[in-house]
Amino acid sequence: MAGTAARPTEATRSTGEKLARPMVAVDTVLFAINDGRLQTYLVELRRGPGRGRWAFPGGLVRVGELLDDAARRELQDSTGLRGAYLEQLFTFGDPSRDPRAHVVSVAYMALIPDAQAVSASCEKYANGKWYEVTRLPQLAYDHSLMAAYAVKRLKSKLEYTNIAYALLPREFTFAEFEELYSLILGRPLDRRNFRRSILAMGMLKRLPHTRRGPHRPAALYSFANQSLRFIEML
Amino acid sequence: MAGTAARPTEATRSTGEKLARPMVAVDTVLFAINDGRLQTYLVELRRGPGRGRWAFPGGLVRVGELLDDAARRELQDSTGLRGAYLEQLFTFGDPSRDPRAHVVSVAYMALIPDAQAVSASCEKYANGKWYEVTRLPQLAYDHSLMAAYAVKRLKSKLEYTNIAYALLPREFTFAEFEELYSLILGRPLDRRNFRRSILAMGMLKRLPHTRRGPHRPAALYSFANQSLRFIEML
DNA sequence: GGGGTATGTGTCAGATTGACGCAAAGTATC
DNA sequence: GATACTTTGCGTCAATCTGACACATACCCC
Numbered sequence: 001m002a003g004t005a006a007r008p009t010e011a012t013r014s015t016g017e018k019l020a021r022p023m024v025a026v027d028t029v030l031f032a033i034n035d036g037r038l039q040t041y042l043v044e045l046r047r048g049p050g051r052g053r054w055a056f057p058g059g060l061v062r063v064g065e066l067l068d069d070a071a072r073r074e075l076q077d078s079t080g081l082r083g084a085y086l087e088q089l090f091t092f093g094d095p096s097r098d099p100r101a102h103v104v105s106v107a108y109m110a111l112i113p114d115a116q117a118v119s120a121s122c123e124k125y126a127n128g129k130w131y132e133v134t135r136l137p138q139l140a141y142d143h144s145l146m147a148a149y150a151v152k153r154l155k156s157k158l159e160y161t162n163i164a165y166a167l168l169p170r171e172f173t174f175a176e177f178e179e180l181y182s183l184i185l186g187r188p189l190d191r192r193n194f195r196r197s198i199l200a201m202g203m204l205k206r207l208p209h210t211r212r213g214p215h216r217p218a219a220l221y222s223f224a225n226q227s228l229r230f231i232e233m234l
Numbered sequence: 235m236a237g238t239a240a241r242p243t244e245a246t247r248s249t250g251e252k253l254a255r256p257m258v259a260v261d262t263v264l265f266a267i268n269d270g271r272l273q274t275y276l277v278e279l280r281r282g283p284g285r286g287r288w289a290f291p292g293g294l295v296r297v298g299e300l301l302d303d304a305a306r307r308e309l310q311d312s313t314g315l316r317g318a319y320l321e322q323l324f325t326f327g328d329p330s331r332d333p334r335a336h337v338v339s340v341a342y343m344a345l346i347p348d349a350q351a352v353s354a355s356c357e358k359y360a361n362g363k364w365y366e367v368t369r370l371p372q373l374a375y376d377h378s379l380m381a382a383y384a385v386k387r388l389k390s391k392l393e394y395t396n397i398a399y400a401l402l403p404r405e406f407t408f409a410e411f412e413e414l415y416s417l418i419l420g421r422p423l424d425r426r427n428f429r430r431s432i433l434a435m436g437m438l439k440r441l442p443h444t445r446r447g448p449h450r451p452a453a454l455y456s457f458a459n460q461s462l463r464f465i466e467m468l
Numbered sequence: 469g470g471g472g473t474a475t476g477t478g479t480c481a482g483a484t485t486g487a488c489g490c491a492a493a494g495t496a497t498c
Numbered sequence: 499g500a501t502a503c504t505t506t507g508c509g510t511c512a513a514t515c516t517g518a519c520a521c522a523t524a525c526c527c528c
Contacts, residue, residue, distance in 0.1 A: 022297055214525080452505080
């Protein structure tokens with residue numbers, strides 16, 4: 001809590017650290033469907049012990065700043081994104097996760113419908129790139145843990161919420177919708193059964209128009225709710 | 235992340251705070267079944283802006299300390315408990331949650347099978363007491379939020395894990411097991427259907443002996459796994 | 469206009485769920 | 499010592515849901 005925060009205790013006085021307190025950071029695992037795969041956005045560290053290695057964009061939380069705001073700010077600074085879906089995941093506090101200092105990091109997951117919306121990397125990082133979640137390079141700090149955690153959370157939330165709305169454009173065909181699920185869950189879905197359950201739960205609403213392509217035109221759908229809803233089952 | 239932690243940025247230099255960084259604390263919502271109710275353990279704050287009010291036991295994380303260890307330490311200091319089930323819940327970082335300073339608090343949930351196992355409050359707090367989760371007094375800081383979050387998590391995890399093992403003694407009757415579920419979920423359960431699904435999923439193992447009472451003796455059960463397992467469904 | 473391909477709907481058996489009744493095994497009472 | 503009472507323990511049955519599967523439709527392309 002915060003009940004004993006005012007006076008430093010013996011513990012906060014005891015170390016050789018310049019400031020005998022852990023620091024607070026946020027790191028964001030940004031997901032998008034790109035190229036028919038589930039991908040995350042990594043940045044290349046310019047300095048620090050992980051220099052040259054890849055990591056999720058993040059940084060220190062400022063005094064007076066909300067955690068969500070810090071995550072939003074860091075995400076915008078490194079990708080230009082605004083208004084992405086954002087959700088706190090888990091807080092990683094192992095003092096050895098950063099060899100320089102004890103940094104407690106609050107991990108976030110962000111979702112966007114279009115990977116192309118990220119703009120080129122900022123001055124803070126050397127580079128920025130999308131990677132398939134199944135083929136990540138070696139990551140700095142404990143970011144592999146974060147990646148694993150984020151993927152797990154995304155998978156599970158796909159099954160009991162309408163979170164997919166944050167990964168799809170406003171209008172989409174049912175095939176695209178189904179592909180998203182199949183892709184992230186990593187298993188094939190029976191088109192007919194899947195359609196039945198999704199439509200039964202009223203997660204989507206059918207739009208009056210269709211999309212024309214090389215074959216039979218596909219009905220377009222959009223989400224009944226553009227904010228997170230919990231649903232019965234899949 | 236931690237990638238930019240080494241040098242203070244303009245933000246960390248800018249405020250009037252003695253240390254221009256948020257502090258890190260842990261707070262633990264301790265649950266037990268007591269008196270036929272789901273209760274949590276509250277401590278009365280001795281000092282600070284919430285003086286005289288009730289809160290969950292917690293305190294600052296020390297440099298070099300794991301978050302889990304900090305939660306364990308604070309819990310032990312204020313209740314004498316060791317070895318309770320412990321799980322990280324969520325991190326609360328609103329800078330206004332503590333009027334004195336920006337304290338980011340990592341909330342934990344702890345479970346024990348016997349409320350009597352907590353020993354009298356330590357010097358840190360004026361008092362310690364079990365409260366029904368449905369009848370909490372006004373809490374300090376944002377601890378009502380934590381309480382709500384913890385209850386929600388406990389309810390939901392009861393439905394898809396064997397987490398109940400942490401709230402029950404080693405041996406118990408099926409009636410006790412069922413009462414736990416009914417209590418926490420807040421709805422009556424059909425004895426026969428509930429038994430069927432629980433036994434079908436192999437969550438419990440039946441012990442050879444029974445417990446004798448004023449009526450028909452009840453078979454005793456214990457958990458097949460004394461560590462957290464995820465299960466199909468309830 | 470016929471072939472090709474992706475879309476859209478329906479059926480059916482097996483499994484699961486929810487509602488419910490009744491026998492069994494003790495103690496307490498008369 | 500038989501009877502009442504209470505809690506435990508098991509079984510059935512209909513309604514619903516789930517998983518496997520087949521076929522018709524609608525467009526483009528040649």
